[in-house]
Amino acid sequence: MANAASLKGRQQPITWVDRYVEERLREFDTRVAKRSRINALRNARNLHLTDERRALDEERARLREFRNRPCGAMTRAGYPCRRKGLGRGGRCANHGGLSTGPKTQGGKLRIAQAQRQRWQRWRHRQGV
Numbered sequence: 341m342a343n344a345a346s347l348k349g350r351q352q353p354i355t356w357v358d359r360y361v362e363e364r365l366r367e368f369d370t371r372v373a374k375r376s377r378i379n380a381l382r383n384a385r386n387l388h389l390t391d392e393r394r395a396l397d398e399e400r401a402r403l404r405e406f407r408n409r410p411c412g413a414m415t416r417a418g419y420p421c422r423r424k425g426l427g428r429g430g431r432c433a434n435h436g437g438l439s440t441g442p443k444t445q446g447g448k449l450r451i452a453q454a455q456r457q458r459w460q461r462w463r464h465r466q467g468v
């Protein structure tokens with residue numbers, strides 16, 4: 341309403357243009373007020389959604405931080421290890437975190453056989 345009121349303190353006679361502009365400005369003000377009421381209602385209705393979204397974002401950030409946390413084990417050079425600590429106790433594969441898989445021929449055969457059996461059980465469960 342500030343815009344509509346500002347036309348009034350002038351010295352010149354009020355013309356049809358002034359009245360027209362004043363009317364348009366009043367219409368604009370009512371439209372803005374209506375829109376802001378609608379937006380306020382919508383925001384109140386969707387408040388729980390933004391809460392859920394924020395909780396999800398925080399969880400994701402926490403997981404990202406956990407994933408990117410360095411191993412931190414003291415190296416022989418005297419610095420903390422900077423590899424990603426993905427394994428047990430948050431250590432990297434060099435410092436007791438993750439297994440890097442079987443190395444011997446027998447170990448490789450054993451893990452391959454175990455994996456074949458796992459797939460067989462899975463197919464059996466699926467009824468294939």
Ligand SMILES: [Zn+2]
Pocket residue numbers: 411412413421422423431432433434435
């Ligand atoms: Zn490490």
